[in-house]
Every structure is written in C-alpha cells, then in structure tokens.
Amino acid sequence: MAVRIQQIYKYYGDLHALEDISFNIEAGDFFGLLGPNGAGKSTLIGIMAGLVRASRGHIQIMGHDVHQQWRQARQVLGIVPQELAYDPFFTVKQMLRLQAGYFGLGRENYLWLEELLDILGLANKANTSLRDLSGGMKRRVLIAQALVHKPPVVVLDEPTAGVDVELRKALWQFTRQLHEKGHTIVLTTHYLEEAEALCNNIAILNQGKLIALDTKQKLLDYYPYRLLRLSLTSEDEVNLPPALQEKLQSFQPGQLVLKLHREHDQIGAILESLRAAQIHFTDLHTEEAGLEEVFVNLTSKASV
Amino acid sequence: MNWYGLYTLFAKETQRFMKVVVQTVLTPIITVLLYLVIFASVLQDHIEVYPNISYTQFLIPGLMMMSIIQNAFANTSSSLFQSKMQGSVVFMLISPLSNLEIFLAFVGAAVLRGVLVGIGVWLAALWFVSLPIFNVWAIISFTLLGSALLGALGLIASLISDKWDHISAFQNFVILPLVFLSGVFYSVDKLPGIWNQVSYYNPFFYMIDGFRYGFLGVSDINVLISLSIVSTFLVATVMACLWLLSTGYKLRY
Ligand SMILES: Nc1ncnc2c1ncn2[C@@H]1O[C@H](COP(=O)(O)OP(=O)(O)OP(=O)(O)O)[C@@H](O)[C@H]1O
Ligand SMILES: [Mg+2]
Numbered sequence: 001m002a003v004r005i006q007q008i009y010k011y012y013g014d015l016h017a018l019e020d021i022s023f024n025i026e027a028g029d030f031f032g033l034l035g036p037n038g039a040g041k042s043t044l045i046g047i048m049a050g051l052v053r054a055s056r057g058h059i060q061i062m063g064h065d066v067h068q069q070w071r072q073a074r075q076v077l078g079i080v081p082q083e084l085a086y087d088p089f090f091t092v093k094q095m096l097r098l099q100a101g102y103f104g105l106g107r108e109n110y111l112w113l114e115e116l117l118d119i120l121g122l123a124n125k126a127n128t129s130l131r132d133l134s135g136g137m138k139r140r141v142l143i144a145q146a147l148v149h150k151p152p153v154v155v156l157d158e159p160t161a162g163v164d165v166e167l168r169k170a171l172w173q174f175t176r177q178l179h180e181k182g183h184t185i186v187l188t189t190h191y192l193e194e195a196e197a198l199c200n201n202i203a204i205l206n207q208g209k210l211i212a213l214d215t216k217q218k219l220l221d222y223y224p225y226r227l228l229r230l231s232l233t234s235e236d237e238v239n240l241p242p243a244l245q246e247k248l249q250s251f252q253p254g255q256l257v258l259k260l261h262r263e264h265d266q267i268g269a270i271l272e273s274l275r276a277a278q279i280h281f282t283d284l285h286t287e288e289a290g291l292e293e294v295f296v297n298l299t300s301k302a303s304v
Numbered sequence: 305m306n307w308y309g310l311y312t313l314f315a316k317e318t319q320r321f322m323k324v325v326v327q328t329v330l331t332p333i334i335t336v337l338l339y340l341v342i343f344a345s346v347l348q349d350h351i352e353v354y355p356n357i358s359y360t361q362f363l364i365p366g367l368m369m370m371s372i373i374q375n376a377f378a379n380t381s382s383s384l385f386q387s388k389m390q391g392s393v394v395f396m397l398i399s400p401l402s403n404l405e406i407f408l409a410f411v412g413a414a415v416l417r418g419v420l421v422g423i424g425v426w427l428a429a430l431w432f433v434s435l436p437i438f439n440v441w442a443i444i445s446f447t448l449l450g451s452a453l454l455g456a457l458g459l460i461a462s463l464i465s466d467k468w469d470h471i472s473a474f475q476n477f478v479i480l481p482l483v484f485l486s487g488v489f490y491s492v493d494k495l496p497g498i499w500n501q502v503s504y505y506n507p508f509f510y511m512i513d514g515f516r517y518g519f520l521g522v523s524d525i526n527v528l529i530s531l532s533i534v535s536t537f538l539v540a541t542v543m544a545c546l547w548l549l550s551t552g553y554k555l556r557y
Contacts, residue, residue, distance in 0.1 A: 012557075049398045052557050071306070071400040079398050085391030089320050101312025102399035145395060 001063070002027040002153050002184035003048065008057035010043055010208075017043045019208045021057070025186060025201070027152070030179050032199030032216070033188045034291075036299055039205040041188045042082050045157050049079045061153055075103065078151035080142050082158045082188075088131035092122055092141055095130060100148035109148070116144045119174065136167045143174070154178060155186040160194060172198060192291040196220075202291075206299045216291070223294040228258045228267065230274075231283040241277045244270065256281075310405040313396065317413030321379055328375070328417060333424040336371045340364065340429060343489060353491045354522045360433045365516040366488035368425045369450060373511065376418035376451035377479055380410045380458030381471050388462065388555070397556060403549035407459065407542075414455030415448060422447055435519055442518030442527055449534045450511040454479070456541045463548050463555065482508045491524060507537040 003025040010018040018040045025031045033041050046052030048059055050070055059066045064073035087095060096113045100106075117123045120140045125133060130141065139159065146154060156175065160168045168191075175198065179185050189195055195202060195216075202219055204212040212219060227249060232238070235253040247270075249259040256279070260270065267286070274281070321328040344360040353362045387393040396406065429435065437443065461474040485499070486492075486508035492500055503509050514530035517523035523530070549555070 046557070049394075050556065051394060051397055053552060071402075074398060074400045077398075079394075081391075081394055083391050083394075085394060087387065087390065087392040087395075089323055090316075094319075098312055098316050099395055099399070101315075102306075102309045102396065102401055104306055104308045104400070106308060 001025070002029065002061070003031075003186070004058075004060040004063075005044070006058045006060075008044065008047060008059065009055045010040070010047065010052065011055045016208045018047075018054075018205075021205070021208075021210050023203055023210065023213050025153075025184060027062075027184050028179075028182060030175075030185045030198055030200050031187065032195040032202040033186060033205065034192070034195055034202060034295060035188075035205035038207070040208045041205055042157055044205070045079065045155050045186075045188070048155060049077060050074060075149065076152050078146035078149070078154040080146045080154070080156040080159050082161070084135060084138050084142070086130040086133075086138055086141065088129065091127050091129050092117070092133070092144075093126040095141065096144055096148055099145045103149040105149060112150065113144075113148060116147055119177075120144050121170070136163045139163055139167070139171075143171075147178075152182070153184045153186070157188050158190065159187070160189060160191060168194075192295055196291045204295065204298055212298055219294050220289065220291065223289045223297055224262045225259050225289050225293065226262055227287040227289070228260050228270065229285055229287060230256045230258075230279075230281040232256055233280040233282055238279050239277060240279075241273050244273060244277075260286075306400055306402065306405055309399065309401050310409050313401060313406065313409035314412045317379070317383055317410055318416055320383055321413070321417050328379070329420050329424060332371050332375050332421050333428055336367045336425045337428055339367055340432065344432070353494075354520065357520055357522065358433065361435055361520065362516070363489065364425075364429045364433065364435055365519045366486075366512050368422050368429070369446070369512050369515045370483050370488050371425050372418040372422040372447060373450050373454040373508070374475075374479065374483065375421045376414040376454040377458040377461075377475065379414040379417045380455045381462045381465075381474070382458075383413075383462075384410060384459060385462035385465055385468070385471055389468075393555070403546060407456075407546055407549060410459055411452055411455035414458060415451040418451030418454070419447060436521075437519055438521035439518050439527075442514060442531075444518075445531060446511055446515040446518065446534065449531075449538050450515070453507070453511075453534065453538045453541055456538070456545045459545050460541070460548060463545075463553055466554070482506055485509075486512045487524070488512055493524065507534060510534050 001024050005021055005023050008018050008021040021044060035041050043052055047054045048061060048066060050066055061073045062076040064076065066073045090098065096116065100109050100113060117126050120143060122140055122144060125137060130138065133141065143159060160171055163171065175185055175187065187195070187199060199216055201215055203210060232254050238251065238256060240248060244258065247258045247260060249257040258270065340363065344363055347359050352359065461471055465471050485503055486506050487503065492503040492509060495503060510525060510530035510533045513523045513525050514527050514534065517527045
C-alpha cells in the first residue's frame with residue numbers, strides 16, 4: 001500500500017479543515033483527490049508531506065509514519081506544491097542539484113537530473129535563473145524538483161492550474177509515463193475531465209469531509225443520467241411539452257439539451273413527444289455523464 | 305544525521321550571500337571603515353581607554369566584532385525569512401532534513417559570513433594602524449561564539465516574524481542598541497551609574513571585551529569569565545532556537 005490515511009483530523013482554531021478522513025491508496029494507483037476550493041485537499045497533502053501537523057490521526061507513506069519515521073517517509077514521497085514557489089537566487093540546474101542534495105544525493109544523481117530536464121523540456125533553460133522563467137516553466141521546475149530523488153509516491157497538487165492547453169497535455173502525458181514506470185500518482189485538479197482521463201480511483205472531499213471514495217467507473221455509474229443533445233431546424237424558442245420540461249438541461253437557439261435518466265427514460269418515447277410538440281431537429285447524439293456532473297451532484301447535495 | 309543534506313543546505317546558504325557579495329560582505333566592510341575614519345580621526349587625541357593603546361587600536365576590534373555579529377544576524381534572518389515569504393521554504397521542509405541539520409546549516413553560513421566580514425575589516429584596518437594580536441585563540445573563540453549566537457538569534461527573529469518590519473524592528477530595537485551599549489566605542493566604565501550596571505547584563509559587552517582582549521591583551525573583565533558568559537548565552541539561544549524549530553512555529557502549520 002502506498003498511502004494509508006487513518007482518521008485524520010485537522011483543526012485551525014474553530015475551523016475543521018479535515019474531519020475523520022480515512023482511506024488507502026494502493027501502490028501503482030493513479031489516484032484523484034477532488035473537491036471544491038477549501039475542501040481540505042492541500043491540507044491533507046501537507047500532512048503527508050510534513051508541512052502540516054494533523055490534530056489527530058496517522059498517515060503512512062510506503063509503510064512509514066509521516067510523524068514517527070519522517071525521514072523515511074519523506075524519502076519516498078515527491079510533492080509538487082500548489083503554490084508557484086521558487087528561489088530567485090538560483091538557476092534551474094542549481095535548484096535541482098540542491099534539492100537532490102537535501103535528499104543525500106550528489107554527483108551520482110546528476111545524470112538523472114539531466115534526464116529530468118530533458119523529459120520536462122527544460123534542457124535549454126537549465127542555466128536560466130528561476131526568476132526569469134514563465135509561469136508554465138516554473139511549474140515544470142516544481143515537478144522536476146519533486147522527482148529529484150525518484151520517489152515511488154508522487155503527489156501533484158493542481159499541477160495544471162493556470163497552464164495553457166499544450167502544456168496541460170504535455171503534463172498529462174508526463175504523469176501517465178510516470179505512472180507506467182510504476183510510480184503511484186496522487187493528483188488534485190479542478191479540471192474534472194482531467195481526473196476522468198487519468199485517474200483510476202477517486203476520493204472527493206467537501207468541507208473537510210470525505211464524501212465519495214470509489215473507482216472512477218463506479219462514481220460515473222453512480223450518476224444515472226445522460227444527456228441528449230439535439231440540433232434544431234429553427235433558431236426559435238421551443239415550447240416543450242410539460243413532461244419534458246423537467247428534463248431540460250439547457251437551451252440555446254438551435255441547441256436543446258435534455259437530461260435523461262438512464263433507466264426510466266426511453267429515448268424513443270422522448271423523440272415521439274418532441275415530434276408531437278412540433279420540435280424538429282437535424283441531428284442528435286447522447287452523452288454519458290462525466291465526472292463534472294457527478295461532482296456537482298455530490299458536492300451540492302452535501303452542502304444542503 | 306543527513307550529512308550530505310546538511311552540507312548542501314550550508315553550501316546553498318553560503319552561495320546565497322556570495323552571489324551578492326558586494327552587498328553582503330563588501331558594503332559592511334566599507335561601512336565599518338567609515339565609522340573608523342570618523343570616530344578615530346575625531347576622537348584619536350581625546351580619549352585614552354587603556355594606557356599606551358591608541359583610541360584607533362581600541363576601536364578596531366570593537367568595530368570588527370560589531371560587523372561580525374550584525375552580518376551573522378542579517379544572514380540567517382533575511383535568508384530564512386525571505387524563503388518563508390516566497391514560499392520556497394517548503395522545499396527544505398519536505399526534505400529529510402532534521403531541525404538540527406537545518407539549524408547547523410543556517411548558522412554555519414552565518415558564521416562564515418561573519419568571519420569573512422571580520423577578516424575584511426581587519427585587513428582594511430591594517431592600512432590605518434598597526435594592530436597587535438595578543439591571543440589568537442581568544443579572537444577565534446569569540447568570533448565563532450559571537451557569530452553563532454547572532455546567527456541563532458537571526459533564525460529566531462525570522463521564525464517569529466510575519467513582516468519585514470518585524471525583522472528590522474528586531475535589528476534596530478534589539479541588536480543595534482545592545483551593540484552600541486556594549487562598549488564598542490568606549491569603555492563601559494565611562495558610562496554613568498545605571499547605564500554602567502546595565503551594561504553588565506548585556507551579552508554583547510562580554511563578546512566585545514573578550515574579542516578585544518585577543519588583540520590588545522587588556523580587558524574590563526577576565527577573559528575566561530567573558531568566555532563562559534558568552535558560551536552560556538549561546539547555549540541558551542541555541543536551545544530556544546531548536547525548541548522553536550521543533551514546535552514548527554509559523555513554519556509547519
Ligand atoms: N494555515 C492555515 N491557517 C488557517 N486556516 C487554514 C490554513 N491553511 C488552510 N486553512 C483552511 O483550511 C481549509 C482547507 O484549505 P485547503 O488549502 O486544504 O483547501 P483545498 O482543498 O486545497 O482548496 P483549493 O482547491 O482552493 O486549493 C480552508 O478553509 C482554508 O482556509
Ligand atoms: Mg489546495
């Protein structure tokens with residue numbers, strides 16, 4: 001088991017940032033940690049990394065307690081922090097060597113650092129001061145820094161926040177490769193299509209509580225709706241029959257989207273009643289619900 | 305012990321000030337020379353603290369020690385505080401470095417900067433006046449103890465501060481008065497009543513007095529007493545600093 005989280009509580013004064021969080025992450029998993037802003041994701045990651053002290057509870061990384069056996073636990077953990085922090089005094093290469101040095105790794109590790117620079121597309125920035133890098137480049141350096149000691153468990157706290165589409169795709173590919181090489185990956189993100197594309201197992205936090213923990217497929221199944229998207233022949237307003245009104249997901253001129261229950265709604269019957277209401281369309285397709293819908297459904301339900 | 309990690313952090317802290325060596329080493333040396341020119345030329349013929357020792361000779365060891373400790377303090381306080389503000393301190397905090405290792409690396413670099421500035425002031429001062437060396441061990445001991453003590457104080461200051469204001473308040477309202485009241489420019493015996501007594505509670509006074517003894521062979525206090533008092537202060541400060549680090553105060557939330 002890569003990460004074992006047992007009854008973690010974290011209080012900041014009266015604020016319950018985390019309450020009774022327990023779950024495990026298997027070795028070799030690609031794990032998604034999701035939740036709205038302030039849910040407690042970074043706090044939980046901070047406890048794993050030793051940056052935050054739990055009020056109660058234990059976390060083990062590869063069997064090492066982060067509090068009792070902090071040295072071993074930190075050796076097996078790589079953290080990409082959410083904040084774009086950097087030390088302006090040093091170049092990219094110097095920074096990586098320093099970070100590796102903290103982990104006790106010297107010259108014997110330089111080859112790996114060169115490789116990291118290559119894989120992350122930083123080779124031509126190796127001697128550039130961190131101050132002079134763009135935000136996306138700094139993000140890559142953060143990732144490289146997390147990997148200097150080849151940790152079996154890699155935690156990425158919103159690595160794709162504020163990066164352009166191209167870099168995001170590159171980072172996806174990179175984390176996939178890491179995963180294929182056998183690293184356990186823990187990813188937090190606000191882009192749910194990202195979690196959907198990458199993660200096998202997912203935990204959802206909301207207001208400090210664990211509100212869902214399952215495989216991606218089970219979570220997707222949990223939301224029993226799919227969307228029916230129709231391209232209409234006219235751009236006019238439509239008059240939906242009463243039976244369909246409650247199924248309306250969205251309407252834009254020429255575009256009608258209905259939300260259908262997977263089991264209770266028959267597409268044939270729906271199309272029948274549309275025709276009866278004189279609503280004509282040129283094209284139609286259905287979409288399975290994504291994590292987005294599951295997420296909104298879960299987090300909004302929990303907050304009422 | 306993670307010796308290689310400790311060495312790396314020490315090297316990093318050293319590179320940090322060596323990259324801006326004009327600001328961190330050269331400028332303090334020039335500042336001290338200005339003090340020297342002004343005070344020595346104005347007071348040279350008016351003050352004799354110890355018989356047969358010129359005021360300039362009396363002044364130089366004090367100024368050396370002053371610059372050593374001020375720079376040791378500045379090094380740790382600005383470095384740790386800056387990385388706290390920039391958030392880059394997390395890279396150190398998530399690595400397998402213990403509090404003791406972090407402490408030793410920071411204070412080691414502070415001592416090194418203090419020593420470099422001290423040597424610079426000494427070399428520059430030799431242009432002005434010849435300065436004997438009476439006991440090199442006293443010089444070395446007080447240099448190391450003093451810079452380590454101020455390096456540790458600088459760490460404490462950076463740990464408890466939330467703004468640059470707090471650091472400079474520490475510098476201007478604690479360190480500077482203690483330095484000026486420690487007998488850098490005069491013998492504390494010349495101070496009136498209460499100020500004279502207060503001086504004896506000032507650890508900096510013993511640092512300066514003992515350090516000066518190393519050069520001139522004369523002191524207000526027996527050098528061994530000074531040595532033990534400064535060592536005691538150092539031990540207490542180190543303990544306080546390590547304790548503060550171990551609580552994770554304003555560092556690990
Ligand atoms: N040092 C701190 N002191 C007080 N409260 C804190 C501290 N750090 C975090 N919090 C609070 O704990 C809660 C959880 O914060 P956390 O950063 O873990 O959320 P998150 O899930 O990572 O959110 P985001 O998606 O915005 O990054 C928030 O309400 C936050 O304000
Ligand atoms: Mg966060």
